[in-house]
Amino acid sequence: MNIFFPFKSLRSGLLTTYLVLIAVSLGLLAWRVGASLDASRFSETKRDQEGRAILAAGVAGDWMVNYRDQKMDHTQLWDETLTLAREINQSIALFDSQGRLLLDTEHPTEPIGLDESTLPEVNAALQGQSTTIVRYDDDDHGDAMFSVSPIRFGRDFIGVLRLELRMSLVEQTSFQFWVRIIGATLLAALVTIIVSLLFARALTDPLARISRAANAMANGDLKQRLQVNGPIEYQRLSNSFNFMAERISRVMDDQRAFVANAAHELRTPLTTIRLRAEALSEGAKDEPEVATQFLSDISNETERLSRLVDQLLSLSRLESGLVEPRRVPLALNTLAKQVIHDYAMRAQEARLVLRLNAPESLPVVNADADQMRQVMINLISNSIKFTRAGGTITVEMAARKQAHSSENLPAGNWVVTTVCDSGEGIPAEDLPHIFERFYRSDKARARDTGGAGLGLAIVKSIIDTHAGYVWATSERGKGSRIAFALPQTQPKDLS
Ligand SMILES: Nc1ncnc2c1ncn2[C@@H]1O[C@H](COP(=O)(O)OP(=O)(O)OP(=O)(O)O)[C@@H](O)[C@H]1O
Ligand SMILES: [Mg+2]
Numbered sequence: 395m396n397i398f399f400p401f402k403s404l405r406s407g408l409l410t411t412y413l414v415l416i417a418v419s420l421g422l423l424a425w426r427v428g429a430s431l432d433a434s435r436f437s438e439t440k441r442d443q444e445g446r447a448i449l450a451a452g453v454a455g456d457w458m459v460n461y462r463d464q465k466m467d468h469t470q471l472w473d474e475t476l477t478l479a480r481e482i483n484q485s486i487a488l489f490d491s492q493g494r495l496l497l498d499t500e501h502p503t504e505p506i507g508l509d510e511s512t513l514p515e516v517n518a519a520l521q522g523q524s525t526t527i528v529r530y531d532d533d534d535h536g537d538a539m540f541s542v543s544p545i546r547f548g549r550d551f552i553g554v555l556r557l558e559l560r561m562s563l564v565e566q567t568s569f570q571f572w573v574r575i576i577g578a579t580l581l582a583a584l585v586t587i588i589v590s591l592l593f594a595r596a597l598t599d600p601l602a603r604i605s606r607a608a609n610a611m612a613n614g615d616l617k618q619r620l621q622v623n624g625p626i627e628y629q630r631l632s633n634s635f636n637f638m639a640e641r642i643s644r645v646m647d648d649q650r651a652f653v654a655n656a657a658h659e660l661r662t663p664l665t666t667i668r669l670r671a672e673a674l675s676e677g678a679k680d681e682p683e684v685a686t687q688f689l690s691d692i693s694n695e696t697e698r699l700s701r702l703v704d705q706l707l708s709l710s711r712l713e714s715g716l717v718e719p720r721r722v723p724l725a726l727n728t729l730a731k732q733v734i735h736d737y738a739m740r741a742q743e744a745r746l747v748l749r750l751n752a753p754e755s756l757p758v759v760n761a762d763a764d765q766m767r768q769v770m771i772n773l774i775s776n777s778i779k780f781t782r783a784g785g786t787i788t789v790e791m792a793a794r795k796q797a798h799s800s801e802n803l804p805a806g807n808w809v810v811t812t813v814c815d816s817g818e819g820i821p822a823e824d825l826p827h828i829f830e831r832f833y834r835s836d837k838a839r840a841r842d843t844g845g846a847g848l849g850l851a852i853v854k855s856i857i858d859t860h861a862g863y864v865w866a867t868s869e870r871g872k873g874s875r876i877a878f879a880l881p882q883t884q885p886k887d888l889s
Contacts, residue, residue, distance in 0.1 A: 404601070405594040412590035413583070420579045428575045432568055439564055440526045443541035443557055446482055448524050451543035451555040453478060454488065459547040461496075468506070472497055488545075489554040493520050500558055501533050515540040519554040528561060537561035600628045604635060616643045655832040656706055659846045663695040663702070670695075698844060705848040708768070709831065712855040719762035719859055723883050726759060726766065726809055727752040730789050733770045737778070745783035748774070752791035757882040759809050765856045772849040773813040773876050779845070780874070781817030788814045793882065803863050803879050812877040820868040828866060829854040853878070 401407030457474045460466040466474075471488070476499055479486045485500035493511025498504045510516050515527045519542035531538040539559040545552050607618040618639055620632040670688040678684045711717050727750070734750050741748035770789070777787045790812045795805065803810075820828060824835040834847040857864045857878045868874040 408594040416586045424579045444526045447541040447543040447557045451545045455547045458552050484557045487556040515542045519544050663699045666695045721760045723758045724761045727756045747786040750789050757793045759880040760883045769853050777815035781815045785816040807882040808879040810879045814875045816873040819870045
């Protein structure tokens with residue numbers, strides 16, 4: 395399990411990741427922003443209260459001076475203060491210039507004349523300061539915010555005005571504020587869940603489609619193809635899948651065609667053998683001439699059959715990739731000399747000149763000797779088969795750095811072997827196909843040269859496993875040139 399992705403499914407992984415990220419980031423954000431907003435709201439309230447206290451003190455100056463000068467009695471003072479308290483929706487307390495309580499709208503029963511000069515806020519106001527203090531209030535049994543302002547009339551200091559705001563009220567609005575912040579955070583989290591669910595769905599749906607298609611292919615439906623759309627990664631994956639499906643279909647088609655062709659090629663000699671054997675047992679054996687002919691037919695067909703089986707076996711071994719070529723440093727000119735020597739008799743019988751044109755100091759190649767011998771045999775026997783009496787077959791060998799422009803051989807150090815003959819040539823329309831399995835030109839088929847069309851397929855297979863190139867050129871009526879190139883052995887390969 396990947397430590398960066400310890401989840402069972404992509405969907406749960408995405409969802410969890412999103413949720414954790416959003417919870418952490420939104421939570422932190424809400425906490426930081428909320429706390430600083432709350433703090434600034436608190437100091438704003440404090441400032442407000444202080445401002446109100448100063449204004450109220452300004453208003454109260456008139457009656458306080460009247461009260462001091464006894465132009466107004468205590469009841470009238472009460473009425474005026476109460477009206478103001480209602481107007482500004484605050485509780486007001488008034489103190490005289492010594493800090494003695496005159497009245498308190500919040501606590502009407504508080505005794506008049508009580509010395510409260512020791513209360514911190516009253517004390518501060520007696521010193522001439524307007525201020526706000528939060529402290530425990532004995533009367534209310536809770537915290538309260540007290541804002542005080544000195545009351546002046548002209549230059550006279552005549553008392554103190556105090557506003558009181560219970561902290562429970564301040565905290566209540568703060569609570570509502572937090573509820574709103576948390577609500578918004580949860581709403582954002584909910585939206586994120588929905589969006590990430592949809593997103594996870596959009597990410598995993600194509601994967602499910604691909605896996606369905608792969609399953610269908612595994613169950614034999616090779617026509618499965620994916621639509622190439624969506625994010626670029628999915629497009630690439632779909633393209634790879636389609637490419638793979640295409641390849642598999644082609645391989646399966648090839649396989650089917652190969653089996654059908656092989657069966658067809660095997661059936662012809664088998665039918666001949668069966669017919670000849672039946673004819674012999676039905677009486678042909680009693681006619682010596684016919685019997686000899688039929689027995690020789692049976693022998694030829696059996697030989698053809700076993701050659702075919704050998705070819706099929708070596709092709710399937712080569713293409714299965716199970717047998718690695720046993721590569722050794724090999725002098726191709728020496729090998730060619732041997733093969734030409736072995737085929738000298740057959741060439742002579744066909745009245746053909748078979749010769750080698752190779753430098754003595756040909757660079758060596760790294761190759762499997764048996765397979766290279768097979769390549770040369772296949773090429774030389776083709777030339778013998780397709781060249782009329784009196785013709786010439788030349789095996790040319792040369793070391794080459796750069797290939798001729800007509801050969802699409804990349805630059806490099808190659809040993810090129812060409813089997814040239816003066817035979818009938820290969821029709822241009824057949825040239826691109828002669829290396830295919832079971833491919834024979836119509837002429838070769840009509841003349842029934844006895845081959846199955848596997849020789850060059852085997853050649854190509856062998857040269858491919860040796861990282862070489864093989865190609866053919868031909869001019870109608872002037873003969874054919876079938877060539878193969880193998881990389882030269884580098885000095886380091888030899889060590
Ligand atoms: N030297 C050549 N001259 C003319 N045609 C050739 C030559 N070599 C190959 N061909 C053509 O290419 C076809 C394929 O050759 P390939 O060697 O694969 O098959 P084959 O010789 O017909 O049969 P097999 O090699 O299986 O006995 C031949 O049938 C023939 O039409
Ligand atoms: Mg052949």
